[in-house]
Amino acid sequence: MKAFSELTEREILALAITSEEEDGRIYMSFAEDLAERYPASARVFERMSGEESKHRHLLLEQYEKRFGPHLPPIRREDVKGFLRRRPVWLTKNLPLDTIRKQAEIMEYESRRFYEKARDRTTDVGARKLLGDLAAMEQGHEVVAERIAAATLTEGALSEEERTRSRVFVLQYVQPGLAGLMDGSVSTLAPLFAAAFATQNNEKTFLVGLAAAIGAGISMGFAEALSDDGSLTGRGSPYLRGAVCGLMTALGGLGHTLPYLVPDTVEDHFRIATGISAFVVLLELWAIAYVRARYMDTPFLQAVFQIVFGGLIVLAAGVLIGAA
Known part of the structure:
Protein backbone atom coordinates (compact mmCIF):
# COMPACT_ATOMS: atom_id res chain seq x y z
CA MET A 1 0.00 0.00 0.00
CA LYS A 2 1.41 3.41 -1.01
CA ALA A 3 0.92 6.85 0.46
CA PHE A 4 -0.70 9.43 -1.80
CA SER A 5 2.51 11.50 -1.74
CA GLU A 6 4.39 8.53 -3.24
CA LEU A 7 2.12 8.17 -6.29
CA THR A 8 3.46 9.03 -9.73
CA GLU A 9 1.49 11.25 -12.12
CA ARG A 10 0.57 8.15 -14.09
CA GLU A 11 -0.81 6.43 -10.99
CA ILE A 12 -2.70 9.57 -9.97
CA LEU A 13 -4.46 9.77 -13.34
CA ALA A 14 -5.18 6.04 -13.30
CA LEU A 15 -6.62 6.33 -9.80
CA ALA A 16 -8.83 9.22 -10.91
CA ILE A 17 -10.12 7.14 -13.83
CA THR A 18 -11.03 4.12 -11.69
CA SER A 19 -12.60 6.41 -9.05
CA GLU A 20 -14.84 8.10 -11.61
CA GLU A 21 -15.90 4.71 -12.95
CA GLU A 22 -16.79 3.46 -9.47
CA ASP A 23 -18.68 6.65 -8.56
CA GLY A 24 -20.68 6.38 -11.76
CA ARG A 25 -21.74 2.85 -10.82
CA ILE A 26 -22.67 3.99 -7.31
CA TYR A 27 -24.89 6.77 -8.66
CA MET A 28 -26.56 4.31 -11.01
CA SER A 29 -27.20 1.99 -8.05
CA PHE A 30 -28.83 4.91 -6.24
CA ALA A 31 -30.96 5.60 -9.32
CA GLU A 32 -32.12 1.98 -9.51
CA ASP A 33 -32.97 1.95 -5.79
CA LEU A 34 -34.98 5.18 -6.10
CA ALA A 35 -36.67 4.43 -9.43
CA GLU A 36 -39.99 3.20 -8.03
CA ARG A 37 -40.15 5.37 -4.89
CA TYR A 38 -38.66 8.68 -6.11
CA PRO A 39 -38.53 8.63 -9.93
CA ALA A 40 -37.61 12.31 -10.31
CA SER A 41 -34.61 12.00 -8.00
CA ALA A 42 -33.66 8.73 -9.71
CA ARG A 43 -33.37 10.58 -13.02
CA VAL A 44 -31.05 13.10 -11.38
CA PHE A 45 -28.73 10.34 -10.21
CA GLU A 46 -28.82 8.80 -13.70
CA ARG A 47 -27.61 12.11 -15.10
CA MET A 48 -24.94 12.32 -12.43
CA SER A 49 -23.77 8.84 -13.40
CA GLY A 50 -23.54 10.07 -16.98
CA GLU A 51 -21.47 13.07 -15.86
CA GLU A 52 -19.05 10.77 -14.02
CA SER A 53 -18.71 8.77 -17.24
CA LYS A 54 -17.84 11.97 -19.16
CA HIS A 55 -15.22 12.83 -16.54
CA ARG A 56 -13.75 9.36 -16.96
CA HIS A 57 -13.48 9.76 -20.74
CA LEU A 58 -11.74 13.14 -20.37
CA LEU A 59 -9.26 11.61 -17.96
CA LEU A 60 -8.70 8.65 -20.26
CA GLU A 61 -7.92 10.94 -23.19
CA GLN A 62 -5.40 12.85 -21.09
CA TYR A 63 -3.88 9.61 -19.82
CA GLU A 64 -3.51 8.06 -23.28
CA LYS A 65 -1.79 11.19 -24.61
CA ARG A 66 0.89 10.91 -21.95
CA PHE A 67 1.19 7.26 -21.00
CA GLY A 68 -0.50 5.13 -23.65
CA PRO A 69 -3.48 2.79 -23.46
CA HIS A 70 -2.44 0.59 -20.54
CA LEU A 71 -3.82 1.49 -17.08
CA PRO A 72 -1.94 0.29 -13.98
CA PRO A 73 -4.24 -1.77 -11.70
CA ILE A 74 -4.43 0.77 -8.88
CA ARG A 75 -7.54 1.22 -6.74
CA ARG A 76 -8.63 3.34 -3.77
CA GLU A 77 -7.81 0.47 -1.42
CA ASP A 78 -4.16 0.56 -2.59
CA VAL A 79 -3.53 4.09 -1.29
CA LYS A 80 -3.05 4.94 2.38
CA GLY A 81 -5.54 7.46 3.71
CA PHE A 82 -7.33 7.70 0.37
CA LEU A 83 -11.06 8.36 0.37
CA ARG A 84 -13.24 5.34 1.07
CA ARG A 85 -16.83 4.88 -0.02
CA ARG A 86 -19.17 3.42 2.62
CA PRO A 87 -21.07 0.59 0.88
CA VAL A 88 -24.49 2.08 1.68
CA TRP A 89 -25.59 1.39 -1.89
CA LEU A 90 -25.66 -2.32 -1.03
CA THR A 91 -28.66 -1.61 1.22
CA LYS A 92 -32.06 -1.52 -0.47
CA ASN A 93 -34.79 1.03 0.23
CA LEU A 94 -32.42 3.60 1.70
CA PRO A 95 -34.05 6.84 2.88
CA LEU A 96 -33.73 9.58 0.25
CA ASP A 97 -32.00 11.92 2.71
CA THR A 98 -29.33 9.27 3.39
CA ILE A 99 -28.64 8.95 -0.34
CA ARG A 100 -28.48 12.72 -0.78
CA LYS A 101 -26.04 13.05 2.10
CA GLN A 102 -23.85 10.26 0.73
CA ALA A 103 -23.78 11.98 -2.67
CA GLU A 104 -22.66 15.24 -1.05
CA ILE A 105 -19.84 13.45 0.77
CA MET A 106 -18.73 11.69 -2.41
CA GLU A 107 -18.54 14.93 -4.37
CA TYR A 108 -16.69 16.73 -1.58
CA GLU A 109 -14.12 13.95 -1.33
CA SER A 110 -13.68 13.87 -5.11
CA ARG A 111 -13.08 17.61 -5.21
CA ARG A 112 -10.43 17.34 -2.51
CA PHE A 113 -8.74 14.53 -4.44
CA TYR A 114 -8.64 16.52 -7.67
CA GLU A 115 -7.23 19.56 -5.91
CA LYS A 116 -4.42 17.49 -4.37
CA ALA A 117 -3.82 15.66 -7.65
CA ARG A 118 -3.60 18.97 -9.53
CA ASP A 119 -0.96 20.21 -7.12
CA ARG A 120 1.08 17.04 -7.66
CA THR A 121 1.01 17.22 -11.48
CA THR A 122 3.54 19.16 -13.57
CA ASP A 123 1.98 18.65 -17.01
CA VAL A 124 0.06 21.77 -18.05
CA GLY A 125 -2.76 19.87 -19.77
CA ALA A 126 -3.23 17.48 -16.87
CA ARG A 127 -3.20 20.33 -14.34
CA LYS A 128 -5.88 22.16 -16.30
CA LEU A 129 -8.07 19.06 -16.58
CA LEU A 130 -7.74 18.20 -12.88
CA GLY A 131 -8.48 21.79 -11.92
CA ASP A 132 -11.58 21.82 -14.13
CA LEU A 133 -12.77 18.54 -12.60
CA ALA A 134 -12.25 19.94 -9.10
CA ALA A 135 -14.45 22.90 -10.03
CA MET A 136 -17.11 20.56 -11.44
CA GLU A 137 -17.12 18.45 -8.29
CA GLN A 138 -17.44 21.60 -6.18
CA GLY A 139 -20.57 22.46 -8.12
CA HIS A 140 -21.87 18.95 -7.47
CA GLU A 141 -21.52 19.36 -3.71
CA VAL A 142 -24.90 21.05 -3.69
CA VAL A 143 -26.44 17.90 -5.14
CA ALA A 144 -28.83 17.53 -2.19
CA GLU A 145 -30.29 20.97 -2.75
CA ARG A 146 -30.35 20.45 -6.48
CA ILE A 147 -32.19 17.17 -6.19
CA ALA A 148 -34.60 18.62 -3.65
CA ALA A 149 -35.46 21.80 -5.48
CA ALA A 150 -33.81 23.05 -8.65
CA THR A 151 -34.01 19.86 -10.65
CA LEU A 152 -37.41 18.66 -9.50
CA THR A 153 -40.68 20.15 -10.56
CA GLU A 154 -43.29 21.13 -8.03
CA GLY A 155 -45.36 18.12 -9.05
CA ALA A 156 -42.39 15.78 -8.61
CA LEU A 157 -41.62 17.23 -5.20
CA SER A 158 -45.24 16.81 -4.17
CA GLU A 159 -45.24 13.19 -5.33
CA GLU A 160 -41.97 12.46 -3.51
CA GLU A 161 -43.36 14.01 -0.34
CA ARG A 162 -46.35 11.69 -0.56
CA THR A 163 -43.97 8.78 -1.07
CA ARG A 164 -41.92 9.88 1.92
CA SER A 165 -45.11 9.94 4.00
CA ARG A 166 -46.03 6.43 2.86
CA VAL A 167 -42.54 5.17 3.69
CA PHE A 168 -42.79 6.75 7.16
CA VAL A 169 -46.08 4.98 7.75
CA LEU A 170 -44.74 1.64 6.53
CA GLN A 171 -41.47 1.76 8.46
CA TYR A 172 -42.47 3.44 11.71
CA VAL A 173 -46.21 4.01 12.19
CA GLN A 174 -47.45 0.54 11.28
CA PRO A 175 -45.02 -1.49 13.43
CA GLY A 176 -45.28 1.06 16.25
CA LEU A 177 -49.06 1.03 16.15
CA ALA A 178 -49.19 -2.77 16.05
CA GLY A 179 -46.92 -2.90 19.08
CA LEU A 180 -48.85 -0.26 21.01
CA MET A 181 -52.15 -2.02 20.34
CA ASP A 182 -50.79 -5.39 21.40
CA GLY A 183 -49.03 -4.03 24.48
CA SER A 184 -51.98 -1.93 25.62
CA VAL A 185 -54.71 -4.49 24.98
CA SER A 186 -53.15 -7.93 25.44
CA THR A 187 -51.68 -7.10 28.87
CA LEU A 188 -54.96 -5.80 30.28
CA ALA A 189 -56.44 -9.17 31.14
CA PRO A 190 -53.43 -10.62 33.03
CA LEU A 191 -52.75 -7.33 34.83
CA PHE A 192 -56.28 -6.74 36.11
CA ALA A 193 -56.83 -10.42 36.80
CA ALA A 194 -53.76 -10.36 39.05
CA ALA A 195 -54.86 -7.06 40.60
CA PHE A 196 -58.35 -8.24 41.61
CA ALA A 197 -57.17 -11.72 42.57
CA THR A 198 -54.43 -10.52 44.95
CA GLN A 199 -55.29 -6.86 45.63
CA ASN A 200 -51.54 -6.57 46.19
CA GLY A 229 -38.46 -5.29 3.51
CA SER A 230 -36.81 -6.14 0.18
CA LEU A 231 -40.10 -6.47 -1.69
CA THR A 232 -42.51 -4.42 0.37
CA GLY A 233 -40.27 -1.39 0.91
CA ARG A 234 -40.99 -1.45 4.66
CA GLY A 235 -37.36 -0.83 5.55
CA SER A 236 -34.93 -2.62 7.82
CA PRO A 237 -36.51 -5.55 9.71
CA TYR A 238 -34.27 -4.77 12.69
CA LEU A 239 -35.55 -1.20 12.89
CA ARG A 240 -39.18 -2.26 12.53
CA GLY A 241 -38.71 -4.99 15.11
CA ALA A 242 -37.14 -2.55 17.55
CA VAL A 243 -39.94 -0.01 17.06
CA CYS A 244 -42.63 -2.65 17.43
CA GLY A 245 -41.04 -4.27 20.48
CA LEU A 246 -40.43 -0.96 22.22
CA MET A 247 -43.97 0.31 21.64
CA THR A 248 -45.40 -3.03 22.81
CA ALA A 249 -43.47 -2.83 26.06
CA LEU A 250 -44.44 0.82 26.57
CA GLY A 251 -48.09 -0.01 25.92
CA GLY A 252 -48.03 -2.62 28.66
CA LEU A 253 -45.97 -0.57 31.10
CA GLY A 254 -48.28 2.45 30.90
CA HIS A 255 -51.04 0.91 32.96
CA THR A 256 -48.61 -1.21 35.01
CA LEU A 257 -46.62 1.64 36.54
CA PRO A 258 -49.52 2.90 38.73
CA TYR A 259 -49.17 -0.28 40.77
CA LEU A 260 -45.88 1.07 42.07
CA VAL A 261 -48.03 2.80 44.70
CA PRO A 262 -46.75 1.18 47.94
CA ASP A 263 -49.01 -1.24 49.75
CA THR A 264 -48.37 0.79 52.89
CA VAL A 265 -50.46 3.66 51.51
CA GLU A 266 -54.08 3.69 52.62
CA ASP A 267 -56.45 2.50 49.87
CA HIS A 268 -53.36 1.63 47.80
CA PHE A 269 -55.26 -0.84 45.64
CA ARG A 270 -58.08 1.56 44.75
CA ILE A 271 -55.66 4.41 44.02
CA ALA A 272 -53.45 2.29 41.76
CA THR A 273 -56.38 0.67 39.98
CA GLY A 274 -58.10 4.01 39.41
CA ILE A 275 -54.96 5.56 37.92
CA SER A 276 -54.32 2.46 35.82
CA ALA A 277 -57.87 2.47 34.43
CA PHE A 278 -57.49 6.16 33.51
CA VAL A 279 -54.18 5.42 31.76
CA VAL A 280 -55.86 2.59 29.85
CA LEU A 281 -58.47 5.02 28.51
CA LEU A 282 -55.74 7.44 27.43
CA GLU A 283 -53.84 4.66 25.67
CA LEU A 284 -56.92 3.41 23.83
CA TRP A 285 -57.91 6.90 22.70
CA ALA A 286 -54.31 7.55 21.55
CA ILE A 287 -54.36 4.36 19.48
CA ALA A 288 -57.69 5.33 17.97
CA TYR A 289 -56.28 8.76 17.05
CA VAL A 290 -53.18 7.28 15.38
CA ARG A 291 -55.31 4.87 13.38
CA ALA A 292 -57.52 7.72 12.23
CA ARG A 293 -54.55 10.00 11.51
CA TYR A 294 -52.24 7.66 9.63
CA MET A 295 -54.27 4.61 8.62
CA ASP A 296 -57.22 6.44 7.02
CA THR A 297 -59.66 4.86 9.47
CA PRO A 298 -62.72 6.97 10.36
CA PHE A 299 -62.23 8.22 13.91
CA LEU A 300 -65.52 6.89 15.31
CA GLN A 301 -64.85 3.52 13.74
CA ALA A 302 -61.34 3.50 15.25
CA VAL A 303 -62.78 4.42 18.65
CA PHE A 304 -65.31 1.60 18.46
CA GLN A 305 -62.72 -0.95 17.35
CA ILE A 306 -60.01 -0.02 19.85
CA VAL A 307 -61.71 1.50 22.89
CA PHE A 308 -64.66 -0.88 22.93
CA GLY A 309 -62.45 -3.91 22.30
CA GLY A 310 -59.98 -2.84 24.98
CA LEU A 311 -62.71 -2.36 27.54
CA ILE A 312 -64.00 -5.87 26.83
CA VAL A 313 -60.51 -7.29 27.50
CA LEU A 314 -60.24 -5.21 30.69
CA ALA A 315 -63.62 -6.43 31.89
CA ALA A 316 -62.61 -10.02 31.20
CA GLY A 317 -59.52 -9.60 33.36
CA VAL A 318 -61.53 -8.05 36.19
CA LEU A 319 -64.12 -10.84 36.12
CA ILE A 320 -61.47 -13.56 36.08
CA GLY A 321 -59.55 -11.95 38.94
CA ALA A 322 -62.62 -11.37 41.06
CA ALA A 323 -64.00 -14.87 40.56
Whole structure:
Protein backbone atom coordinates (compact mmCIF):
# COMPACT_ATOMS: atom_id res chain seq x y z
CA MET A 1 0.00 0.00 0.00
CA LYS A 2 1.41 3.41 -1.01
CA ALA A 3 0.92 6.85 0.46
CA PHE A 4 -0.70 9.43 -1.80
CA SER A 5 2.51 11.50 -1.74
CA GLU A 6 4.39 8.53 -3.24
CA LEU A 7 2.12 8.17 -6.29
CA THR A 8 3.46 9.03 -9.73
CA GLU A 9 1.49 11.25 -12.12
CA ARG A 10 0.57 8.15 -14.09
CA GLU A 11 -0.81 6.43 -10.99
CA ILE A 12 -2.70 9.57 -9.97
CA LEU A 13 -4.46 9.77 -13.34
CA ALA A 14 -5.18 6.04 -13.30
CA LEU A 15 -6.62 6.33 -9.80
CA ALA A 16 -8.83 9.22 -10.91
CA ILE A 17 -10.12 7.14 -13.83
CA THR A 18 -11.03 4.12 -11.69
CA SER A 19 -12.60 6.41 -9.05
CA GLU A 20 -14.84 8.10 -11.61
CA GLU A 21 -15.90 4.71 -12.95
CA GLU A 22 -16.79 3.46 -9.47
CA ASP A 23 -18.68 6.65 -8.56
CA GLY A 24 -20.68 6.38 -11.76
CA ARG A 25 -21.74 2.85 -10.82
CA ILE A 26 -22.67 3.99 -7.31
CA TYR A 27 -24.89 6.77 -8.66
CA MET A 28 -26.56 4.31 -11.01
CA SER A 29 -27.20 1.99 -8.05
CA PHE A 30 -28.83 4.91 -6.24
CA ALA A 31 -30.96 5.60 -9.32
CA GLU A 32 -32.12 1.98 -9.51
CA ASP A 33 -32.97 1.95 -5.79
CA LEU A 34 -34.98 5.18 -6.10
CA ALA A 35 -36.67 4.43 -9.43
CA GLU A 36 -39.99 3.20 -8.03
CA ARG A 37 -40.15 5.37 -4.89
CA TYR A 38 -38.66 8.68 -6.11
CA PRO A 39 -38.53 8.63 -9.93
CA ALA A 40 -37.61 12.31 -10.31
CA SER A 41 -34.61 12.00 -8.00
CA ALA A 42 -33.66 8.73 -9.71
CA ARG A 43 -33.37 10.58 -13.02
CA VAL A 44 -31.05 13.10 -11.38
CA PHE A 45 -28.73 10.34 -10.21
CA GLU A 46 -28.82 8.80 -13.70
CA ARG A 47 -27.61 12.11 -15.10
CA MET A 48 -24.94 12.32 -12.43
CA SER A 49 -23.77 8.84 -13.40
CA GLY A 50 -23.54 10.07 -16.98
CA GLU A 51 -21.47 13.07 -15.86
CA GLU A 52 -19.05 10.77 -14.02
CA SER A 53 -18.71 8.77 -17.24
CA LYS A 54 -17.84 11.97 -19.16
CA HIS A 55 -15.22 12.83 -16.54
CA ARG A 56 -13.75 9.36 -16.96
CA HIS A 57 -13.48 9.76 -20.74
CA LEU A 58 -11.74 13.14 -20.37
CA LEU A 59 -9.26 11.61 -17.96
CA LEU A 60 -8.70 8.65 -20.26
CA GLU A 61 -7.92 10.94 -23.19
CA GLN A 62 -5.40 12.85 -21.09
CA TYR A 63 -3.88 9.61 -19.82
CA GLU A 64 -3.51 8.06 -23.28
CA LYS A 65 -1.79 11.19 -24.61
CA ARG A 66 0.89 10.91 -21.95
CA PHE A 67 1.19 7.26 -21.00
CA GLY A 68 -0.50 5.13 -23.65
CA PRO A 69 -3.48 2.79 -23.46
CA HIS A 70 -2.44 0.59 -20.54
CA LEU A 71 -3.82 1.49 -17.08
CA PRO A 72 -1.94 0.29 -13.98
CA PRO A 73 -4.24 -1.77 -11.70
CA ILE A 74 -4.43 0.77 -8.88
CA ARG A 75 -7.54 1.22 -6.74
CA ARG A 76 -8.63 3.34 -3.77
CA GLU A 77 -7.81 0.47 -1.42
CA ASP A 78 -4.16 0.56 -2.59
CA VAL A 79 -3.53 4.09 -1.29
CA LYS A 80 -3.05 4.94 2.38
CA GLY A 81 -5.54 7.46 3.71
CA PHE A 82 -7.33 7.70 0.37
CA LEU A 83 -11.06 8.36 0.37
CA ARG A 84 -13.24 5.34 1.07
CA ARG A 85 -16.83 4.88 -0.02
CA ARG A 86 -19.17 3.42 2.62
CA PRO A 87 -21.07 0.59 0.88
CA VAL A 88 -24.49 2.08 1.68
CA TRP A 89 -25.59 1.39 -1.89
CA LEU A 90 -25.66 -2.32 -1.03
CA THR A 91 -28.66 -1.61 1.22
CA LYS A 92 -32.06 -1.52 -0.47
CA ASN A 93 -34.79 1.03 0.23
CA LEU A 94 -32.42 3.60 1.70
CA PRO A 95 -34.05 6.84 2.88
CA LEU A 96 -33.73 9.58 0.25
CA ASP A 97 -32.00 11.92 2.71
CA THR A 98 -29.33 9.27 3.39
CA ILE A 99 -28.64 8.95 -0.34
CA ARG A 100 -28.48 12.72 -0.78
CA LYS A 101 -26.04 13.05 2.10
CA GLN A 102 -23.85 10.26 0.73
CA ALA A 103 -23.78 11.98 -2.67
CA GLU A 104 -22.66 15.24 -1.05
CA ILE A 105 -19.84 13.45 0.77
CA MET A 106 -18.73 11.69 -2.41
CA GLU A 107 -18.54 14.93 -4.37
CA TYR A 108 -16.69 16.73 -1.58
CA GLU A 109 -14.12 13.95 -1.33
CA SER A 110 -13.68 13.87 -5.11
CA ARG A 111 -13.08 17.61 -5.21
CA ARG A 112 -10.43 17.34 -2.51
CA PHE A 113 -8.74 14.53 -4.44
CA TYR A 114 -8.64 16.52 -7.67
CA GLU A 115 -7.23 19.56 -5.91
CA LYS A 116 -4.42 17.49 -4.37
CA ALA A 117 -3.82 15.66 -7.65
CA ARG A 118 -3.60 18.97 -9.53
CA ASP A 119 -0.96 20.21 -7.12
CA ARG A 120 1.08 17.04 -7.66
CA THR A 121 1.01 17.22 -11.48
CA THR A 122 3.54 19.16 -13.57
CA ASP A 123 1.98 18.65 -17.01
CA VAL A 124 0.06 21.77 -18.05
CA GLY A 125 -2.76 19.87 -19.77
CA ALA A 126 -3.23 17.48 -16.87
CA ARG A 127 -3.20 20.33 -14.34
CA LYS A 128 -5.88 22.16 -16.30
CA LEU A 129 -8.07 19.06 -16.58
CA LEU A 130 -7.74 18.20 -12.88
CA GLY A 131 -8.48 21.79 -11.92
CA ASP A 132 -11.58 21.82 -14.13
CA LEU A 133 -12.77 18.54 -12.60
CA ALA A 134 -12.25 19.94 -9.10
CA ALA A 135 -14.45 22.90 -10.03
CA MET A 136 -17.11 20.56 -11.44
CA GLU A 137 -17.12 18.45 -8.29
CA GLN A 138 -17.44 21.60 -6.18
CA GLY A 139 -20.57 22.46 -8.12
CA HIS A 140 -21.87 18.95 -7.47
CA GLU A 141 -21.52 19.36 -3.71
CA VAL A 142 -24.90 21.05 -3.69
CA VAL A 143 -26.44 17.90 -5.14
CA ALA A 144 -28.83 17.53 -2.19
CA GLU A 145 -30.29 20.97 -2.75
CA ARG A 146 -30.35 20.45 -6.48
CA ILE A 147 -32.19 17.17 -6.19
CA ALA A 148 -34.60 18.62 -3.65
CA ALA A 149 -35.46 21.80 -5.48
CA ALA A 150 -33.81 23.05 -8.65
CA THR A 151 -34.01 19.86 -10.65
CA LEU A 152 -37.41 18.66 -9.50
CA THR A 153 -40.68 20.15 -10.56
CA GLU A 154 -43.29 21.13 -8.03
CA GLY A 155 -45.36 18.12 -9.05
CA ALA A 156 -42.39 15.78 -8.61
CA LEU A 157 -41.62 17.23 -5.20
CA SER A 158 -45.24 16.81 -4.17
CA GLU A 159 -45.24 13.19 -5.33
CA GLU A 160 -41.97 12.46 -3.51
CA GLU A 161 -43.36 14.01 -0.34
CA ARG A 162 -46.35 11.69 -0.56
CA THR A 163 -43.97 8.78 -1.07
CA ARG A 164 -41.92 9.88 1.92
CA SER A 165 -45.11 9.94 4.00
CA ARG A 166 -46.03 6.43 2.86
CA VAL A 167 -42.54 5.17 3.69
CA PHE A 168 -42.79 6.75 7.16
CA VAL A 169 -46.08 4.98 7.75
CA LEU A 170 -44.74 1.64 6.53
CA GLN A 171 -41.47 1.76 8.46
CA TYR A 172 -42.47 3.44 11.71
CA VAL A 173 -46.21 4.01 12.19
CA GLN A 174 -47.45 0.54 11.28
CA PRO A 175 -45.02 -1.49 13.43
CA GLY A 176 -45.28 1.06 16.25
CA LEU A 177 -49.06 1.03 16.15
CA ALA A 178 -49.19 -2.77 16.05
CA GLY A 179 -46.92 -2.90 19.08
CA LEU A 180 -48.85 -0.26 21.01
CA MET A 181 -52.15 -2.02 20.34
CA ASP A 182 -50.79 -5.39 21.40
CA GLY A 183 -49.03 -4.03 24.48
CA SER A 184 -51.98 -1.93 25.62
CA VAL A 185 -54.71 -4.49 24.98
CA SER A 186 -53.15 -7.93 25.44
CA THR A 187 -51.68 -7.10 28.87
CA LEU A 188 -54.96 -5.80 30.28
CA ALA A 189 -56.44 -9.17 31.14
CA PRO A 190 -53.43 -10.62 33.03
CA LEU A 191 -52.75 -7.33 34.83
CA PHE A 192 -56.28 -6.74 36.11
CA ALA A 193 -56.83 -10.42 36.80
CA ALA A 194 -53.76 -10.36 39.05
CA ALA A 195 -54.86 -7.06 40.60
CA PHE A 196 -58.35 -8.24 41.61
CA ALA A 197 -57.17 -11.72 42.57
CA THR A 198 -54.43 -10.52 44.95
CA GLN A 199 -55.29 -6.86 45.63
CA ASN A 200 -51.54 -6.57 46.19
CA ASN A 201 -49.85 -3.77 44.26
CA GLU A 202 -46.35 -5.26 44.35
CA LYS A 203 -47.42 -8.62 42.94
CA THR A 204 -49.66 -6.95 40.37
CA PHE A 205 -46.80 -4.76 39.22
CA LEU A 206 -44.54 -7.80 38.76
CA VAL A 207 -47.21 -9.56 36.69
CA GLY A 208 -47.73 -6.47 34.54
CA LEU A 209 -43.98 -5.94 34.12
CA ALA A 210 -43.45 -9.54 33.04
CA ALA A 211 -46.38 -9.37 30.62
CA ALA A 212 -45.19 -6.08 29.07
CA ILE A 213 -41.57 -7.16 28.60
CA GLY A 214 -42.54 -10.61 27.37
CA ALA A 215 -44.99 -9.15 24.86
CA GLY A 216 -42.38 -6.62 23.72
CA ILE A 217 -39.78 -9.29 23.02
CA SER A 218 -42.32 -11.53 21.28
CA MET A 219 -43.74 -8.77 19.08
CA GLY A 220 -40.28 -7.43 18.25
CA PHE A 221 -39.09 -10.78 16.96
CA ALA A 222 -42.37 -11.43 15.16
CA GLU A 223 -42.19 -8.12 13.30
CA ALA A 224 -38.52 -8.48 12.40
CA LEU A 225 -38.97 -12.02 11.08
CA SER A 226 -42.20 -11.36 9.21
CA ASP A 227 -40.73 -9.30 6.36
CA ASP A 228 -37.16 -8.37 5.34
CA GLY A 229 -38.46 -5.29 3.51
CA SER A 230 -36.81 -6.14 0.18
CA LEU A 231 -40.10 -6.47 -1.69
CA THR A 232 -42.51 -4.42 0.37
CA GLY A 233 -40.27 -1.39 0.91
CA ARG A 234 -40.99 -1.45 4.66
CA GLY A 235 -37.36 -0.83 5.55
CA SER A 236 -34.93 -2.62 7.82
CA PRO A 237 -36.51 -5.55 9.71
CA TYR A 238 -34.27 -4.77 12.69
CA LEU A 239 -35.55 -1.20 12.89
CA ARG A 240 -39.18 -2.26 12.53
CA GLY A 241 -38.71 -4.99 15.11
CA ALA A 242 -37.14 -2.55 17.55
CA VAL A 243 -39.94 -0.01 17.06
CA CYS A 244 -42.63 -2.65 17.43
CA GLY A 245 -41.04 -4.27 20.48
CA LEU A 246 -40.43 -0.96 22.22
CA MET A 247 -43.97 0.31 21.64
CA THR A 248 -45.40 -3.03 22.81
CA ALA A 249 -43.47 -2.83 26.06
CA LEU A 250 -44.44 0.82 26.57
CA GLY A 251 -48.09 -0.01 25.92
CA GLY A 252 -48.03 -2.62 28.66
CA LEU A 253 -45.97 -0.57 31.10
CA GLY A 254 -48.28 2.45 30.90
CA HIS A 255 -51.04 0.91 32.96
CA THR A 256 -48.61 -1.21 35.01
CA LEU A 257 -46.62 1.64 36.54
CA PRO A 258 -49.52 2.90 38.73
CA TYR A 259 -49.17 -0.28 40.77
CA LEU A 260 -45.88 1.07 42.07
CA VAL A 261 -48.03 2.80 44.70
CA PRO A 262 -46.75 1.18 47.94
CA ASP A 263 -49.01 -1.24 49.75
CA THR A 264 -48.37 0.79 52.89
CA VAL A 265 -50.46 3.66 51.51
CA GLU A 266 -54.08 3.69 52.62
CA ASP A 267 -56.45 2.50 49.87
CA HIS A 268 -53.36 1.63 47.80
CA PHE A 269 -55.26 -0.84 45.64
CA ARG A 270 -58.08 1.56 44.75
CA ILE A 271 -55.66 4.41 44.02
CA ALA A 272 -53.45 2.29 41.76
CA THR A 273 -56.38 0.67 39.98
CA GLY A 274 -58.10 4.01 39.41
CA ILE A 275 -54.96 5.56 37.92
CA SER A 276 -54.32 2.46 35.82
CA ALA A 277 -57.87 2.47 34.43
CA PHE A 278 -57.49 6.16 33.51
CA VAL A 279 -54.18 5.42 31.76
CA VAL A 280 -55.86 2.59 29.85
CA LEU A 281 -58.47 5.02 28.51
CA LEU A 282 -55.74 7.44 27.43
CA GLU A 283 -53.84 4.66 25.67
CA LEU A 284 -56.92 3.41 23.83
CA TRP A 285 -57.91 6.90 22.70
CA ALA A 286 -54.31 7.55 21.55
CA ILE A 287 -54.36 4.36 19.48
CA ALA A 288 -57.69 5.33 17.97
CA TYR A 289 -56.28 8.76 17.05
CA VAL A 290 -53.18 7.28 15.38
CA ARG A 291 -55.31 4.87 13.38
CA ALA A 292 -57.52 7.72 12.23
CA ARG A 293 -54.55 10.00 11.51
CA TYR A 294 -52.24 7.66 9.63
CA MET A 295 -54.27 4.61 8.62
CA ASP A 296 -57.22 6.44 7.02
CA THR A 297 -59.66 4.86 9.47
CA PRO A 298 -62.72 6.97 10.36
CA PHE A 299 -62.23 8.22 13.91
CA LEU A 300 -65.52 6.89 15.31
CA GLN A 301 -64.85 3.52 13.74
CA ALA A 302 -61.34 3.50 15.25
CA VAL A 303 -62.78 4.42 18.65
CA PHE A 304 -65.31 1.60 18.46
CA GLN A 305 -62.72 -0.95 17.35
CA ILE A 306 -60.01 -0.02 19.85
CA VAL A 307 -61.71 1.50 22.89
CA PHE A 308 -64.66 -0.88 22.93
CA GLY A 309 -62.45 -3.91 22.30
CA GLY A 310 -59.98 -2.84 24.98
CA LEU A 311 -62.71 -2.36 27.54
CA ILE A 312 -64.00 -5.87 26.83
CA VAL A 313 -60.51 -7.29 27.50
CA LEU A 314 -60.24 -5.21 30.69
CA ALA A 315 -63.62 -6.43 31.89
CA ALA A 316 -62.61 -10.02 31.20
CA GLY A 317 -59.52 -9.60 33.36
CA VAL A 318 -61.53 -8.05 36.19
CA LEU A 319 -64.12 -10.84 36.12
CA ILE A 320 -61.47 -13.56 36.08
CA GLY A 321 -59.55 -11.95 38.94
CA ALA A 322 -62.62 -11.37 41.06
CA ALA A 323 -64.00 -14.87 40.56
